[in-house]
Amino acid sequence: MLLRSGIFIAAFLCSLSSYAASGLKGVELRDLYFGEVLFYAYQDKYFEALERLDSELIQYYRVDESNLDPLSLNLGQAEFSVGDIELQYRMDKRAGKAIQAVLGRGIDLATRNLAALDLARMYFRKNDAERALYALDLIHDEVDMTKYPDKSVEDLRGVEPENFKVDVLYLRALAYISTGQFSNAVDILDSLRNEASIKGYVLYNLGIALIQAQQELPGLEVLDELGRLETRDKALLALKDKVNLKIAYRLLDSANAEQARLYFQRIRLDGPYSNQALLGAGWAEAALDRYDRALVPWTILHKREKTNHSVQEALMAVPYAYGKLQAYGKSANMYAEAMDMYVYEISRLDDSIKAIRGGKFLEALVDEETGQDENWVVNLRELPDAPETRYMLDLLASSDFQTSYNNYRDLADLKIRIETWLADLKVFEEIIDIRRAYQEPLLPIVGDRFEKIDARAKLRLEQRNSLAGKIKNILIAPRPDFLATADERLALDRITAFEHYIAEYPAKVTDDQVYRVKRLRGVLSWRLQSEYDQRLTDAYNHLLSLDETTKAFKKQYSSFIRTRQAATQSYEGYQPVIRRLRTGLLAAQRKLKGVMAKQGRFLETMAENELDRRRKRLEDYQIKARFALAENYDRVSGADQDKLIEEQNQLREERLKQLELEKEARKTEEKAPSAGDSLDKDSSILNNIPSN
Amino acid sequence: MKIKYINKILLVITLVALSAVPFLAKAAEVTQEQIKGLDEQVQDIKQDVLELTTELSLLEEKLLFPSNTQVSLFVSLYSGKKFVLDAMQIKLNDKVVAKHLYTFKELEALRLGGVQRIYTGNINTGDHSLIASFLGRDASGEQFKGEADFTVNKAVGPKFVEIKITGGDSADQTISFQDW
Numbered sequence: 001m002l003l004r005s006g007i008f009i010a011a012f013l014c015s016l017s018s019y020a021a022s023g024l025k026g027v028e029l030r031d032l033y034f035g036e037v038l039f040y041a042y043q044d045k046y047f048e049a050l051e052r053l054d055s056e057l058i059q060y061y062r063v064d065e066s067n068l069d070p071l072s073l074n075l076g077q078a079e080f081s082v083g084d085i086e087l088q089y090r091m092d093k094r095a096g097k098a099i100q101a102v103l104g105r106g107i108d109l110a111t112r113n114l115a116a117l118d119l120a121r122m123y124f125r126k127n128d129a130e131r132a133l134y135a136l137d138l139i140h141d142e143v144d145m146t147k148y149p150d151k152s153v154e155d156l157r158g159v160e161p162e163n164f165k166v167d168v169l170y171l172r173a174l175a176y177i178s179t180g181q182f183s184n185a186v187d188i189l190d191s192l193r194n195e196a197s198i199k200g201y202v203l204y205n206l207g208i209a210l211i212q213a214q215q216e217l218p219g220l221e222v223l224d225e226l227g228r229l230e231t232r233d234k235a236l237l238a239l240k241d242k243v244n245l246k247i248a249y250r251l252l253d254s255a256n257a258e259q260a261r262l263y264f265q266r267i268r269l270d271g272p273y274s275n276q277a278l279l280g281a282g283w284a285e286a287a288l289d290r291y292d293r294a295l296v297p298w299t300i301l302h303k304r305e306k307t308n309h310s311v312q313e314a315l316m317a318v319p320y321a322y323g324k325l326q327a328y329g330k331s332a333n334m335y336a337e338a339m340d341m342y343v344y345e346i347s348r349l350d351d352s353i354k355a356i357r358g359g360k361f362l363e364a365l366v367d368e369e370t371g372q373d374e375n376w377v378v379n380l381r382e383l384p385d386a387p388e389t390r391y392m393l394d395l396l397a398s399s400d401f402q403t404s405y406n407n408y409r410d411l412a413d414l415k416i417r418i419e420t421w422l423a424d425l426k427v428f429e430e431i432i433d434i435r436r437a438y439q440e441p442l443l444p445i446v447g448d449r450f451e452k453i454d455a456r457a458k459l460r461l462e463q464r465n466s467l468a469g470k471i472k473n474i475l476i477a478p479r480p481d482f483l484a485t486a487d488e489r490l491a492l493d494r495i496t497a498f499e500h501y502i503a504e505y506p507a508k509v510t511d512d513q514v515y516r517v518k519r520l521r522g523v524l525s526w527r528l529q530s531e532y533d534q535r536l537t538d539a540y541n542h543l544l545s546l547d548e549t550t551k552a553f554k555k556q557y558s559s560f561i562r563t564r565q566a567a568t569q570s571y572e573g574y575q576p577v578i579r580r581l582r583t584g585l586l587a588a589q590r591k592l593k594g595v596m597a598k599q600g601r602f603l604e605t606m607a608e609n610e611l612d613r614r615r616k617r618l619e620d621y622q623i624k625a626r627f628a629l630a631e632n633y634d635r636v637s638g639a640d641q642d643k644l645i646e647e648q649n650q651l652r653e654e655r656l657k658q659l660e661l662e663k664e665a666r667k668t669e670e671k672a673p674s675a676g677d678s679l680d681k682d683s684s685i686l687n688n689i690p691s692n
Numbered sequence: 693m694k695i696k697y698i699n700k701i702l703l704v705i706t707l708v709a710l711s712a713v714p715f716l717a718k719a720a721e722v723t724q725e726q727i728k729g730l731d732e733q734v735q736d737i738k739q740d741v742l743e744l745t746t747e748l749s750l751l752e753e754k755l756l757f758p759s760n761t762q763v764s765l766f767v768s769l770y771s772g773k774k775f776v777l778d779a780m781q782i783k784l785n786d787k788v789v790a791k792h793l794y795t796f797k798e799l800e801a802l803r804l805g806g807v808q809r810i811y812t813g814n815i816n817t818g819d820h821s822l823i824a825s826f827l828g829r830d831a832s833g834e835q836f837k838g839e840a841d842f843t844v845n846k847a848v849g850p851k852f853v854e855i856k857i858t859g860g861d862s863a864d865q866t867i868s869f870q871d872w
Contacts, residue, residue, distance in 0.1 A: 032764075032766045032807055032809075032852055032854060032872055033809075035766065035768065035805070035806060035807025036766070036806070036807050036808070036809050038801070038804070038805060038806040038807070039798075039801045039802070039806030039807055039808050040801075040806070041806070042797075042800065042801035042804045042805075042806045043797040043798060043800075043801045043806075044797075047742070047745075050742055051742060051745045051746055051749060052749075054742065054743075054746040055746050055749055055750055058746065058750070059750075070872065089738065090731075090735070090738075091735050091738050091739065092735065093732065093735050093736075093739075094735065094739055400722070400724065400727050403727060403731055404722075404727060404730075407730070407731060407734040410734065410738065411734060411737065414737065414738065414741045417741060417745065418741065421744070421745070421748050424748075424752070425748075428751070428752070428755055431755065431756075432755075559817070559848075562760055562848065563760075566758055566760055566761075569758070570755075570758070574751070574755065577747075577751060578751075581744060581747060581748055581751070584740070584744045585744055587740075588737060588740045588741050588744060591736075591737055591740070592737050592741075595730065595733045595734060595737060598730055599730055599734065602722045602726065602727065602730065605720065605721075605722050606722055609721065609722075
């Protein structure tokens with residue numbers, strides 16, 4: 001069957017990738033570190049984004065009062081982003097778990113639905129359409145108010161992304177096709193026919209679904225509609241060309257060459273399918289015995305890049321047409337030219353296979369410059385000693401190769417990360433050793449001094465508390481003597497001693513002395529009583545001032561404690577962690593080495609098999625050309641034969657020289673952008689490569 | 693003797709033939725199951741390395757930027773689509789601590805709402821002068837500069853300051869600061 005399932009799967013992925021909506025778009029920022037996660041995610045640096053997001057979430061769940069962490073305001077998006085970014089980083093297994101976790105926890109219906117759609121997309125990409133349908137069934141329209149009665153309907157509903165419903169329907173239709181439910185797919189796709197953003201893809205898949213549902217005629221009509229679609233979109237133009245090409249070949253195969261011509265004519269001459277179209281157009285004319293007309297497209301094709309399969313077939317088709325037009329000399333010359341070209345291309349294929357076996361292909365794949373932009377296939381070609389990628393364009397665009405290529409590049413990136421961390425761990429240990437050597441001798445000295453200061457500080461603080469207590473008591477029960485100065489207190493003590501003496505030995509003192517003692521007591525009491533209020537105010541103010549000093553002291557004290565703790569923590573307790581992490585890194589490194597080697601072998605095998613396949617095809621052409629050439633010799637007379645052989649020998653020598661020159665100059669030439677068909681072909685392939 | 697000689701020749705021929713086999717033999721096909729199986733192994737490694745990297749980053753931060761001295765400065769962009777931020781320079785206490793030239797992807801990420809951590813370092817508690825300056829282009833492609841200063845008051849905990857560039861498509865860009 002011409003319209004095989006493999007054809008439309010490519011269109012699915014193409015349309016899906018261009019149609020995918022990310023849950024990360026339009027996030028309202030409430031946490032700087034989450035903003036940093038987005039900064040990396042938006043640059044497609046998914047590892048960096050995931051690493052930061054994981055760190056943030058770990059820290060968030062570790063702290064006691066996580067509601068005070070600003071991340072709590074972005075928590076929903078952060079948890080949703082885990083699965084989203086993991087999907088982008090091709091960690092489907094973990095992404096599935098993360099998305100399912102959001103499905104279970106998310107309180108906002110739009111977020112939950114988006115998670116379910118992401119999950120469905122992930123399953124579909126993994127060729128698990130049954131599960132994709134199951135995930136799509138998790139999407140609901142109604143808000144469940146019973147679980148969150150305190151929330152408003154708007155909060156629980158959330159904001160549904162634009163085109164969400166169309167995305168869901170379209171994916172459901174694709175999943176139906178994959179599971180053989182073509183009638184269901186037709187119903188959905190028919191309802192989406194007017195969706196401008198996906199119109200071409202809808203028509204393509206609708207046409208396929210109809211044909212698969214045994215409605216061949218309506219299916220072909222839909223494909224015909226796509227084939228006539230007015231568009232400027234490059235991807236759609238390519239899809240349009242593809243459909244026209246498939247219909248044209250189908251008609252050609254069913255001996256309807258006249259009709260086929262019309263479809264071949266719809267295909268652009270500078271599009272990715274132009275070579276196949278030119279070849280087919282020639283065969284359509286040939287089928288109608290119009291070899292002179294067949295020569296027109298075939299001659300155009302004949303001049304194009306010789307690595308293209310259609311061009312290689314045209315090398316045989318042109319002399320075939322000349323043969324049919326009885327121009328045997330010209331035909332023989334062109335068969336000979338084709339043979340030389342096949343020899344040359346086979347030798348290039350052999351060189352490419354050797355380059356792959358010499359590890360050059362893998363080296364080129366992980367070259368830093370290669371993967372910098374979308375034109376990596378072109379970049380790859382420009383690297384020295386890299387195999388000829390023009391022969392592998394279909395392979396390079398295939399899903400299997402893409403998965404393996406991306407995995408290999410990811411592994412190469414992880415390898416560098418592990419090596420960097422292992423080197424960093426050594427530096428960390430050095431930092432810790434330097435800190436230990438500096439801090440360890442100092443800390444006991446500082447500790448001794450601190451203990452002394454600490455004892456004095458405690459004493460002073462006790463004194464302050466005692467004074468504060470006294471002042472508080474005085475306020476309730478006034479005690480002027482408590483506010484006496486040191487001199488006054490000494491004087492009071494002496495007066496009290498005198499009074500005791502007078503009381504004990506009244507005969508030994510004079511009246512005047514008794515009077516003086518009483519007067520002194522009176523003077524002091526007067527002073528204490530009369531100055532009491534002022535003294536109390538002063539004492540209170542002094543206490544406040546002392547509190548200021550105490551506060552500054554306590555701050556300094558806490559700062560010292562923290563600094564001392566930080567000094568100890570700057571080198572203590574790291575070794576077990578570093579040891580554990582180093583063991584983990586080394587184990588991961590060992591595991592990675594094995595898997596990377598295996599992945600590399602897969603890539604090499606795929607590339608080698610592809611080149612081998614192309615080589616065998618060229619060998620077949622070579623044999624056919626040889627027979628055709630011999631046939632042409634038979635058709636010309638003896639004298640003409642000798643002349644023809646001589647002429648061919650001369651031409652052959654010239655061609656071989658030319659090919660040698662071309663071989664030498666090829667590397668230099670390829671540094672400049674290739675023109676015409678080959679680049680078109682490349683860019684179309686790049687368009688078809690899924691972005692993740 | 694002759695037989696031995698012939699045997700030797702045969703052995704050499706066999707070895708040459710064997711050595712040629714790998715080149716002639718077609719490599720085995722890679723099946724979808726093999727690709728899928730390996731893909732799962734790759735995912736396991738990614739998970740392992742991610743977990744380790746997360747722990748290592750936390751360790752690095754704890755070791756190099758303890759929370760009591762840590763200061764982090766972030767750049768965010770709230771400008772019109774046609775304003776192009778070319779470069780940023782950050783001075784902390786009159787010393788240039790960060791300079792950054794923006795790539796197209798970085799600028800796009802900032803425009804979409806991403807926040808760039810431009811500097812992480814250590815300072816003691818107290819006040820520190822911060823001067824942020826930028827170089828940019830307006831819609832017509834004309835270059836201009838902008839600068840603003842701020843006092844970073846560092847307390848006991850880690851300090852985060854957001855440097856916001858706000859404006860339209862033209863030279864009306866302003867820098868403001870937000871303490872987090």
